Amino acid sequence: MLSLGGAAQAQLLSTPQETVAQPILKGFAPDGPVLRRGATTITLDVAGGHVVGVLTETDNLNDLARGIAVGWGMGEADVPRLAQSLGQPQVLAQLRKGLQDFSDENATDFFVIKASGEGAATRYRAYTAVQIWPDSAFPATKNVTGSVGAPNTLRIFSDFQCPYCKQLWDTALPGWEGQAGVYRTAHYQFPLDFHKNAFSAAEASECAGAQGKFWPYADVLFDQFSSWTRLDPKDAPGRYSAYAKTAGLDTAAFKTCLGQRTFKTSVEAQYKAGQALGVRGTPTVFLNGVKLLDYRSPEEQAVVRAITRATPSASSVIDARLRTLR
CATH class of the missing domain: 3.40.30.10 (Glutaredoxin)
Incomplete structure (x- = not known):
């Protein structure tokens, strides 16, 4: 388990504007829900006006870590450590098979990471998303x-x-x-x-x-x-x-x-x-299938209602993205 994130769900449920404003994305050019820099593309999946998933497509481990960090609410200083973890031989072997897990034991969000190609042609795809239980x-x-x-x-x-x-x-x-x-x-x-x-x-x-x-x-x-x-x-x-x-x-x-x-x-x-x-x-x-971080927060409840009652709903958006990663 790559349990290096913080309260990832809280970051994922931010607005697109708040997510794009993260210092960790400095240098990326936004085009609607898509951000680009060089060979790296970071796509924000949105439902009900809030980010419910972050897809990263890149050719290098540093930007792979950066994209994951966006979903997990991490900072610039965390990127090298995460990239190092992703680059371990046993982890890379798992990525080639496809790795899916929760970011921590609380199971409020999950990630999927896949690697394809060899050598300089290696490409990585990572997706972090809110866990919505059926x-x-x-x-x-x-x-x-x-x-x-x-x-x-x-x-x-x-x-x-x-x-x-x-x-x-x-x-x-x-x-x-x-x-x-x-x-x-x-x-x-x-x-x-x-x-x-x-x-x-x-x-x-x-x-x-x-x-x-x-x-x-x-x-x-x-x-x-x-x-x-x-x-x-x-x-x-x-x-x-x-x-x-x-x-x-x-x-x-x-x-x-x-x-x-x-x-x-x-x-x-x-x-x-x-x-x-x-x-x-x-x-x-x-x-609505989303674990609340604080049941006493009307703001959090309002966000969860928004993403789960939206058309399309967060579950539909996330499921559609996962189908592209299988």
Whole structure:
């Protein structure tokens, strides 16, 4: 993994004007979304008024590194180091086969690099782009609220014992729920192993969800956060059953579900799916398939809505470019 970039997604989601103004592109002549210097061409893919991908075509490793650096938001001083990494024999061998990976473990963006030709005729093509996950990448869940026809989908990976998740639940979630015609919101379990009661709380919420009461039960869990999170794990199930009555559940059916660990496999599957999506902590929020760097930022949400709802959408633009690189 060429994990030499910073918050690449933030740079990729800049406007074309902001991207072209980067000092690292000094000396390149812009022609609309295309910038040229010598044998090097850098093309900006744009959707909804924002850069969602950067294609570099060149005959030298320095400009290959420079084009990648444009997408990753790096500076001039970073180019030689990146070029040196790209020039390592084992990396060059991979480039001839075609190399595709995420720029870091958070999987907010990806790159594709290919090399062709030999000697002085060697040409390089590199593409960095925002990672937009399709609906099929997320596990199935019935824990969804908001209108089926809402144009935007929020997907929250959360841990009931995480104080930052409680903060999201108390602050951002009411606003999203209040715009049911704008946002459809889905919840996924991501219980962190250092939270001793998180996994059992996730199972309890799924048992509530089986009765169509996930959201009111989750409200109770977060409302009583300071109470059950301090319990010894062996005492937590009794408290969960008390909360089931508060949330209006059939408590007998709830206790049976919890005692049989009916949703253990489902919680494990949701956690595993989150890992594959680059979820590393909680809460992690995806908007229309794009992982938000800060779910509290209305500006970031506006940009993501713009690129994903545009015609053509960012996904369409990126997919079309990838077809030319296969």
